[in-house]
Amino acid sequence: MIGIHTPETEGEKNVQTLKQRMKEAGLTHPIAVDNQTTMWKRYHNQYWPSVYLIDKQGIARWGWSGELGWKGARGESHMRKKLEELLAE
Secondary structure: OOEEEOOOOHHHHOHHHHHHHHHHHOOOOOEEEOOOOHHHHHOOOOOOOEEEEEOOOOOEEEEEEOOOOHHHOOHHHHHHHHHHHHHHO
16 A cells, blocks of 8 residues: 655645654554655646555556545445455456
């Protein structure tokens, strides 16, 4: 798993602040910083955050726009199910 951080504001471009927030949130997976919005544009994102499951061939197979649990959404369970399907392939 890898995260890609694309800042919404100038203040979010500070890598040291990002590292501190990752630590506070207990995140241990690698997170790339996309300050030039390269990946954001490549995936035609419109919402923060966006979550993608990418298969062994590098193809984005499933995505979720917005927070996984926003207002009761079941995004986390949906994406876990899709992840299990990918791992079974």
